[in-house]
Every structure is written in C-alpha cells, then in structure tokens.
Amino acid sequence: xxxxTLDTQIDLVRDExxxxxxxxxxxxxGNLWKNFFLLAIIVAFGALLALFYNIxxxxxxYVVEDxxxxxxxxxxxxxxxxxREDELIAILLEYQERRLPVYxxxxxxxxxxxxxxxxxxxxxxxxxxxxxxxxxxxxxDLTPAQQAEVLERNMDQAQMVTxxxxxxxxxxxxxxxxxxxxxxxxxxxxxxxxxxxxEQGATLYFTSWVNLDFLTSPLSNNPAAAGARxxxxxxxxxxxVTICIAFPIGVGAAIYLEEYSDHQEGHFLTRMNRIIETNIxxxxxxxxxxxxxxxxxxxxxxxxxxTGGRTIISASLTxxxxxxxxxxxxxxxxLRAVPSSLRDASYGMGATKWQTIYKVVMPxxxxxxxxxxxxxxxxxxxxxxxxxxxxxxxxxLFDPSSLQSRxxxxxxxxxxxxxxxxxxxxxxxxxxxxxxxxxxLILNATAIILRQRARKSLAS
Amino acid sequence: MxxxxxxxxxxxxxxxxxxxxxNVFYGEKLAVKDVNVNIQRQKITAFIGPSGxxxxxVLRALNRMNDLVLGARVAGEVIYNGQNLYGPNxxxxxxxxxxxxxxxxxxxxxxxxxxxxAYGPRLLGIRGKQQLDDIVERSLKGAFLWDEVKNDLKKSGxxxxxxxxxxxxxxxxxxxxxxxxxxxEPCSALDPIAxxxxxxxxxxxxKTYTIVIVTHNMQQAQRxxxxxxxxxxxxxxxxxxxxRRWGVxxxxxxxxxxxxxxxxxxxxRYIGGEFG
Ligand SMILES: Nc1ncnc2c1ncn2[C@@H]1O[C@H](COP(=O)(O)OP(=O)(O)OP(=O)(O)O)[C@@H](O)[C@H]1O
Ligand SMILES: [Mg+2]
Numbered sequence: 001x002x003x004x005t006l007d008t009q010i011d012l013v014r015d016e017x018x019x020x021x022x023x024x025x026x027x028x029x030g031n032l033w034k035n036f037f038l039l040a041i042i043v044a045f046g047a048l049l050a051l052f053y054n055i056x057x058x059x060x061x062y063v064v065e066d067x068x069x070x071x072x073x074x075x076x077x078x079x080x081x082x083x084r085e086d087e088l089i090a091i092l093l094e095y096q097e098r099r100l101p102v103y104x105x106x107x108x109x110x111x112x113x114x115x116x117x118x119x120x121x122x123x124x125x126x127x128x129x130x131x132x133x134x135x136x137x138x139x140x141d142l143t144p145a146q147q148a149e150v151l152e153r154n155m156d157q158a159q160m161v162t163x164x165x166x167x168x169x170x171x172x173x174x175x176x177x178x179x180x181x182x183x184x185x186x187x188x189x190x191x192x193x194x195x196x197x198x199e200q201g202a203t204l205y206f207t208s209w210v211n212l213d214f215l216t217s218p219l220s221n222n223p224a225a226a227g228a229r230x231x232x233x234x235x236x237x238x239x240x241v242t243i244c245i246a247f248p249i250g251v252g253a254a255i256y257l258e259e260y261s262d263h264q265e266g267h268f269l270t271r272m273n274r275i276i277e278t279n280i281x282x283x284x285x286x287x288x289x290x291x292x293x294x295x296x297x298x299x300x301x302x303x304x305x306x307t308g309g310r311t312i313i314s315a316s317l318t319x320x321x322x323x324x325x326x327x328x329x330x331x332x333x334x335l336r337a338v339p340s341s342l343r344d345a346s347y348g349m350g351a352t353k354w355q356t357i358y359k360v361v362m363p364x365x366x367x368x369x370x371x372x373x374x375x376x377x378x379x380x381x382x383x384x385x386x387x388x389x390x391x392x393x394x395x396x397l398f399d400p401s402s403l404q405s406r407x408x409x410x411x412x413x414x415x416x417x418x419x420x421x422x423x424x425x426x427x428x429x430x431x432x433x434x435x436x437x438x439x440x441l442i443l444n445a446t447a448i449i450l451r452q453r454a455r456k457s458l459a460s
Numbered sequence: 461m462x463x464x465x466x467x468x469x470x471x472x473x474x475x476x477x478x479x480x481x482x483n484v485f486y487g488e489k490l491a492v493k494d495v496n497v498n499i500q501r502q503k504i505t506a507f508i509g510p511s512g513x514x515x516x517x518v519l520r521a522l523n524r525m526n527d528l529v530l531g532a533r534v535a536g537e538v539i540y541n542g543q544n545l546y547g548p549n550x551x552x553x554x555x556x557x558x559x560x561x562x563x564x565x566x567x568x569x570x571x572x573x574x575x576x577x578a579y580g581p582r583l584l585g586i587r588g589k590q591q592l593d594d595i596v597e598r599s600l601k602g603a604f605l606w607d608e609v610k611n612d613l614k615k616s617g618x619x620x621x622x623x624x625x626x627x628x629x630x631x632x633x634x635x636x637x638x639x640x641x642x643x644x645e646p647c648s649a650l651d652p653i654a655x656x657x658x659x660x661x662x663x664x665x666x667k668t669y670t671i672v673i674v675t676h677n678m679q680q681a682q683r684x685x686x687x688x689x690x691x692x693x694x695x696x697x698x699x700x701x702x703x704r705r706w707g708v709x710x711x712x713x714x715x716x717x718x719x720x721x722x723x724x725x726x727x728x729r730y731i732g733g734e735f736g
Contacts, residue, residue, distance in 0.1 A: 262530055341567040345629070347528055349580045349636060350557030359579070360569060 055437075058430030059209045061182040062189050065224065066202035068170035069095065080161045080169075088160040089152045093144060095168045100147040101139050103163060106397065108154045129153040162217060162225070171224035173424045174202055182206060210431040219395055219413070223424035228432050233399050234312070234392070234407035235381060235439065241316035241403065242323065242380050247373060249320070250327030253280075254369075257328070258335040259357055284325035291322040292386030300390055308404035310391025315407065318390050319383065323376035330372020334365040363454070370451040374444050381440050384411040410436040475539075476501040476640055476670040477522055477559075482536035484517050484526065491517045492707040495536075497689055499640075504662060504671045506681040506715065509691030510730070514707025515674040518691070519642050522672065523559035524552040540640075557584070560638035564645040566625035568617030568632070573600075573609050576617045576628055580636035595635055603631035604661055623654025630661060634669075641665065643673040647680065659684050678731055681715060688718040690727045 012018055071078035074091055083091075092100065105116050109124055116124060121142070122135035131146050139147070151160075165171070174197055177189055193204045217227025261273040295318025299307050307314040338361050346356040393408045394416045400407040410432055417429040477499040484491045492514035499505050499522075507515040517526070524545060526532040538545040545555050568576050577596040586592060596613065600606040605627045609615070617628055626646055633641055643662075647655040662671055662684050675681050681688050689712040695705040711724045722728045 339567075341563065341565060342569060344525065344528070344561075344563060345567045345569065345632075346579075348523070348525060348556055348561035348563070349583060349633065350553055350555075350560075351583050352553050355583055359583075364570060 055430045055433050057178045057180055058427050059434055060179045061206070061427075062177040062186075062204060063173050063207050064175040064193055064197050064202050064204050066172050066174055066197070066200055068172075069168050070201070071165075071169045074164075074169070080164055081158075083157075083161075085152055085155075085157050085160060088157065088164055089148050091164055091168060092151065092160070093148045097144045099167070100144060100151065103167075104139055104147060104150055107159060107163070108150065125150065125154075166220060166222055166225045170222070172222075173224050174200075176424055176427055209427045210434050214428075214431055215435070218397060218399070219408070221395075223422055223428055226425075226428055228410065228413060228428075228435055230396060230399050231408050231410045231413040231432070232435060232439070235409040235411075235436070237312050237400055237403075237407065238315050238319060238387075238409055239377060239380050239443065241312065242319040243373065243377055245316060245320040246323050246327055246376065250324050250376075251331050251369060253324075254328045254331030254335060255357060255362075258332050259353070259361070280325050280328050284329060287385075288322055288383055289385040289389065291318055292389030294318070294321065295386060295390040310393075310406060311404045312400055312407045313403040315387055315390050315392060315409075316403075318386050319380045322383065322386060323380050326376040326379065327369075327372055330375065331365070331369045334368025334372065335361060337368060338364045363457075366454045367451045370447055370454065374447040374451075377443055377447065378440060381436070381443065382411060384409075384415060387412060410439070474501050475499060477672075478537075478539040479518070479521075480537040480539065482518065482521060482534065482538060484514065484521055485533045485535070486529065487531040490704075490706045492691075492709075493694070495691075495709045497709060497712050499670065499672060500687060501670050502666060502668070503686040504666050504673060504684050505687045505689065506685035507672065507674045507689050507691060508676070508678070508681050508730075509707070509710075510693060511676075512705070512707070513691040513693045515691055516644050517707070518709075519644055519672060519674050522640070522642055523561055524555045525561060527552050557636060558638055559640040559642060560633035560636065562626070562629050562633055562641060562643040562646050564648055566622060566629050566649070568620070568625050568628050570616065570618055572614045573617050573620070573628060574613040576632050577635050580632060584636060599631040599635040602634050602665070603627045604657060604664075605631055621654075623650045623657060626650060626654070626658060627661065630658070630665075634665070638669065640670040640672065643671065645674050645676065648676065655680070678719075682719055685715045688713065688715045690718060690722075690724075690730060692726055692730070 071080060074080065075083050075087075080088070092103070096103075101117075105113060108128060109116055111119075111124070117138060117140060120136050120138060121130050124139060128150075130150055131142070134142055134146060142150070155163075175192075177185075181189065190204070193202075197204070214227045215232065216229050217225060218230050219228075220226040257273060257277055261269070295314060299314040299317045300309055303314075307317070342360050342364065343356055346360045351359070387409055391406075392412050393406050394412060396406055396408055398405075414429050414432045414436065417425040417432065475498045477497075479495050479497045479499075482495040483493055495518055497505075497518075507519060509515055520526045521534050521538060522545075524534075526534060534546055536546075540555070540559070543550065569579060571579070574596055577599050578592045581592060581595050586595070597606065597610075600609065605624060608624060609620070617625065620628060626649075630641075630643075630646070647658050650658065659680065662673070665671060666686075673685065690710045691707050692710045693705050694708050695703045697703050711718060711722060711727045713723070717723075718727060719731055722731065
C-alpha cells in the first residue's frame with residue numbers, strides 16, 4: 001500500500017460527515033436485526049400459545065354423560081371404591097352373572113385363550129385359588145356363585161372397581177363440548193341438554209378430562225372409563241431405563257474421546273478416533289425410524305431370547321442407541337469447556353490422569369453434561385417412530401411389571417386415541433398430551449435441580 | 461518403573477537440577493536450542509529475556525509439563541538427583557510431585573480454600589481429617605495467607621482477590637512439600653503490594669525449597685533472585701521474507717554479576733532496557 005492511499009484512509013477517519021452518514025445506517029441496520037429477532041420470538045411464542053389453546057380446549061369442558069346403571073344406585077354417592085370386595089362381587093353377580101367366565105379369562109387366567117373353555121379348572125387356575133371339589137370341571141360348569149368366588153379370591157379390589165365401572169355402570173359420553181364453547185356458549189349448551197338428553201336421565205357437568213381417574217385408570221375401549229396409567233408407567237420405565245443405559249456409556253465415550261484419545265499427530269489411533277468422532281456426529285442426525293429398524297433386528301429378533309422380544313428393555317436399548325450421540329456430543333462439549341488452566345494445576349501437583357479427570361474435570365463438566373442429558377431425555381420421551389417399530393403395543397390391559405413386559409407409551413397412546421372415530425377420544429388425547437408435557441417438565445426439572453446443585457457445589 | 465528419588469544422593473552436589481543440551485520442539489518447530497543451566501539447591505533462579513525466547517518452555521521442561529502439550533518434545537538431559545527426568549521408566553506424575561508449579565494466572569480449583577490446599581495431600585492418599593487440617597494450616601501459614609482466610613476456609617478459592625489467589629496457589633503447591641517450585645511470572649497480574657507479598661514469601665520459601673521463577677520484571681529479578689539466566693532469540697532468514705526463530709540461553713550467572721557486570725553485550729543491552 002502506498003503512503004498516498006494510507007493518507008486518504010486516515011482522512012476518512014477524521015471526516016465527521018462521513019462518520020455521521022455511516023452512523024445513521026449502522027444504527028438502522030442494528031435496529032432492523034433487533035426487530036427481526038423480536039419478530040422471531042413473537043412467532044415462536046404465538047405457536048406455543050396456539051398449541052396450549054388447542055390442548056386446553058379439548059381437555060376441559062362440559063360433557064353429557066349417561067350410565068347403563070347409575071352408580072348412585074350401587075354405592076353411597078356413587079363411590080364404588082369405598083365398597084368391600086364381597087359387596088363388589090355381589091354387584092357383579094347381580095348384573096353380569098353370565099359374563100363371569102369372561103372376566104375370569106381376562107383377569108385371572110394367564111394361558112392360551114383358545115384353551116380356556118376346554119381345560120379343567122385345575123389347569124386353568126393352576127396356582128390360583130379355586131373351589132377344590134371342582135378341579136375336574138371346566139370353568140363353565142361352575143355355578144355363578146363359585147365363579148364369583150374365584151373372581152373375589154383372585155382379583156384385588158381396585159381391579160373389581162375398574163371392572164364394574166366399565167361393565168356394569170358403563171358410562172357413556174353422549175356429547176362433549178370444547179372449553180371455549182363451555183365458557184362462551186353456556187346457555188346454548190344447557191338448552192340443547194334440556195331438549196335432547198334430559199329425559200334419558202343423563203347428566204350435564206363441567207369436567208376436566210385430565211383428572212385422578214384418568215391418571216389411575218388403565219386403557220379401555222370405553223372413552224368414559226379409559227385412563228392413561230399403563231402408558232404413563234410405560235413411558236417412565238422406558239425413559240428411566242434408557243437414561244440408565246445411555247448416560248454412563250455416553251459420558252464414558254465422551255471422556256475417552258476428549259481425554260484419552262490424543263495420540264501423536266499421524267498416529268493411526270488418532271486417525272481412528274477422528275473417524276469415530278465424525279461418525280458419532282453424523283449418527284446424531286440419522287432419522288429415528290432407522291434406529292427403530294436396528295432395534296427390531298438386534299434387540300427384538302437376534303437378542304429376543306434375552307430381551308423377551310417386544311419389551312421395555314428392547315425399547316430402552318433402542319432409545320439408548322438413539323440418544324447416545326446426543327449425550328456424547330454434549331458431554332464432549334462440556335469436557336472441552338473445562339479451562340486447561342485447571343488441568344495444568346492438577347497435573348502440576350502430581351495428579352494422575354484419572355485423578356485429574358475425576359476430581360477436577362468431571363466436577364466442572366457435570367453441569368454441562370447434565371444439560372445434554374436433559375435434551376436427550378426430552379427426546380426419548382417424545383420419540384414415537386422407533387417404538388412403534390420395536391413393537392410398543394397400542395392396546396394392553398396390564399401394566400408392565402418387569403423389564404420384559406410388553407408396554408405402551410404416551411405418544412403412541414396419543415396417536416392411537418386421535419385416530420379413533422369416537423369424538424371423546426380427542427378429549428382423552430388432549431389430556432394425555434397434558435400428562436406428557438407435565439411429565440416432561442417434571443423430569444427436566446429434576447435434571448435442572450441436579451445441575452443447579454452441581455453448579456452450587458462448584459461455586460462454594 | 462524406577463521411582464523419582466526425593467532426597468539427593470551424596471554425589472549430586474549443590475545442584476538441584478542440571479540441564480544438559482536441552483532442546484525443546486513443538487512439532488517440527490525448534491523452540492529453544494542447547495540450553496545448559498545448573499540450578500542451585502535452595503536458591504532462587506530467575507529466567508529473564510524477551511517475549512517468545514522460550515523461558516516458559518524451558519521452565520515447563522523441568523517438571524515435564526510439556527508432556528501435556530500435544531506434539532511437544534524435549535531432547536537432551538534434565539538431571540534431577542542424579543536421574544535424567546527424560547530417561548526411560550520415569551513417570552511424569554512422580555516428577556511433578558517433586559517439582560511443583562505455580563502459574564502465571566492464578567488457577568485455584570473451583571472448590572473451597574480448604575479443598576484447594578487439601579487437593580495435593582489427598583492425591584497422595586492422605587485421608588485423615590486431623591492430618592489434612594494440620595497440612596492446610598501449615599501451608600496457608602507458609603504462604604502468609606492464614607490470618608486472612610482462617611475464618612472462612614469453606615469459602616470458594618475463586619472468591620479471593622488476585623493476589624490472595626496466587627498465594628493460595630503457592631500454598632497449594634507447598635502442601636505436598638515438593639523439592640523444587642517452578643513459578644511462571646507469578647506476579648504479572650498483581651499490583652505492587654501483592655507482588656511484594658509474594659516476593660517476601662519467595663525469600664521465606666527458599667529456606668526450604670529450590671525456586672525457579674520466570675519474570676519480565678528486572679527489579680523483581682534483582683530483588684529476589686540469587687542467580688539469573690538471560691535467554692534471547694536467534695533468528696535465521698528463510699526465503700520469501702520468512703524467518704525461523706528459536707530461543708537460546710545467553711548468560712547465566714549470580715544475579716549481581718548479570719546486572720552489574722554482564723559478560724555478554726546482549727545481556728547488557730537487555731537489562732539496560734535497549735530491547736525486548
Ligand atoms: N503450545 C505451543 N505450541 C507451539 N508452539 C509454542 C507453544 N508454546 C510456546 N510455543 C512457541 O515457543 C516459543 C517460546 O515460547 P514461550 O512461551 O516459552 O516463550 P516465553 O519466553 O515464555 O514468552 P513470554 O515471555 O511471552 O511468556 C514461542 O515461539 C512460541 O510461539
Ligand atoms: Mg512465558
């Protein structure tokens with residue numbers, strides 16, 4: 001650069017007019033960007049509001065409900081849970097005498113349903129209580145009283161309450177209204193109720209579809225009795241087992257890659273590690289359905305003997321694979337963010353590598369690692385596609401009782417309910433979404449509290 | 461693996477550490493060339509010289525901190541108690557337990573004052589509460605920090621002032637009672653009063669320890685150091701206007717000699733403030 005051009009540039013630095021013109025456009029550009037960012041947050045917030053509006057609209061509102069048998073005629077205040085087992089059995093005997101064998105099949109018998117009617121009682125109910133004198137008979141040969149006793153001895157009270165609610169009381173939702181209708185159109189709703197439903201003996205009341213019954217009842221084909229308990233337990237189990245598998249492996253892999261994998265430039269291990277790292281980064285972007293296919297092939301089919309096939313453990317292993325890259329990448333980021341001055345301090349005192357990692361690097365990195373785990377966990381809760389492939393059930397009567405149980409999870413339940421024809425299932429789906437969101441909040445809050453604690457113990 | 465010996469065998473004389481033809485490379489690049497220094501036991505030796513001449517590099521070669529830099533390589537011998545620290549079978553972990561280090565920027569752990577000091581002893585396997593309490597008290601007293609912090613040992617080390625943090629780091633290094641303490645510009649981020657405190661501390665510590673300090677402050681070298689090593693930069697022009705630079709040891713002598721009657725003209729110009 002010649003001295004001449006240098007001088008012109010310095011003149012521009014001194015030129016007040018030039019400065020003022022540019023100042024205006026600089027500020028204008030700054031404001032433009034600021035407004036764009038504001039717009040972005042408004043759009044995001046609006047989308048969130050629309051989501052909440054939609055969910056709340058379906059989850060609360062007036063319903064018109066009718067019963068086959070009004071529960072107030074069965075128990076004081078219609079509260080079946082307050083009854084004793086023998087009282088509940090008496091109700092079953094009175095209203096459903098002919099269906100008792102079916103209930104034995106559904107709630108007591110655990111074998112192959114096709115053999116239920118032909119096998120003798122001693123085999124059908126092996127290991128369960130049955131009237132000893134009847135062991136050679138089939139279930140159908142038992143008297144209703146004997147069948148009732150089998151049920152009474154082999155079911156618990158809560159199961160009976162569910163059974164009676166579904167089969168005897170058999171509540172039917174005749175009509176449901178959205179929250180917005182319920183608030184702004186009440187007179188119209190009441191008029192419609194008076195005109196169409198009141199003489200059938202139905203009742204109109206305001207309800208929250210998310211309630212204790214919804215949380216504690218098992219799945220059901222009857223929307224008035226259906227709950228999400230089985231799916232809530234399924235989701236919790238899958239997520240917790242997934243984290244238990246993915247967290248130690250992911251953090252371990254990250255520690256290896258960040259702390260141990262440095263070899264001399266050109267060393268073949270260095271190249272290997274770089275290939276591994278690149279691949280982990282790419283794996284984080286692989287569509288989840290592909291993990292589902294992998295899980296199906298490996299955990300459900302090949303390792304079916306160990307995992308039991310389409311079970312919680314298969315699903316958790318698949319999910320663990322899915323979130324592993326997320327955990328590894330975030331943990332690596334967190335480890336890398338630990339200042340090298342701290343490592344130097346530790347090594348300078350004669351610490352071994354492991355002591356340095358364990359006592360200095362890990363405590364500083366843990367908050368960041370937990371942040372990554374929160375992200376991963378949120379992903380695991382919401383994932384649906386791989387679980388459908390590895391065989392989450394859409395409908396099961398029993399709660400999962402072990403890691404080798406069949407299961408379902410909330411997103412699948414939501415999907416299943418939204419695709420049902422009865423309109424009430426839309427309300428149920430909205431409730432399930434609320435439960436899913438709350439569950440997400442709770443799990444995230446737990447992780448955030450843990451992280452805050454780790455931060456505090458670092459700062460003190 | 462042979463252990464790094466704590467006490468000097470009778471044969472090893474007055475030198476704590478002897479550098480013999482030490483060359484340090486970062487990858488292919490030669491950083492310092494052919495350094496020969498004999499560091500005297502229980503004396504303070506200062507490394508001075510212009511920026512980039514390799515003072516820190518040589519200092520870090522003394523306790524194998526360079527091993528932590530990917531691609532760094534040391535050729536030549538660093539003899540400590542008759543053993544070559546770069547010989548086969550020498551574990552750097554053991555080297556650093558004998559030859560501790562204090563860094564330019566104070567780097568306390570994000571832990572309590574107590575845990576900072578107890579870190580080293582705990583590394584060595586000391587668990588007893590009474591023992592640790594004693595070590596913490598003795599080390600903090602040794603670093604003239606005890607009176608200022610004795611009432612809040614649970615406070616974070618990061619909550620101290622810069623000068624206090626640096627003394628905490630010295631106390632932390634002292635806690636495992638090394639043989640030699642290396643200090644890389646320990647006062648460069650401190651005000652004159654905190655600097656004075658550290659200098660007094662060094663004069664006190666040198667009664668027990670051998671100290672090597674890197675400093676840019678000529679007065680500091682004159683005030684605290686018994687011996688001074690002056691390093692400088694050599695360069696060689698390559699084609700296309702590029703050059704290659706490496707550090708060399710120019711002169712090593714008692715501090716008074718270096719500052720009053722240096723043998724080398726380059727030393728004289730440097731301490732006279734003519735370059736650097
Ligand atoms: N980690 C490293 N990787 C590559 N080169 C390095 C590294 N550390 C130092 N160097 C090079 O080695 C030479 C000596 O650096 P060194 O830090 O030892 O100088 P110094 O005398 O301590 O300088 P200052 O007084 O500025 O601290 C410099 O040219 C520097 O660029
Ligand atoms: Mg330096």
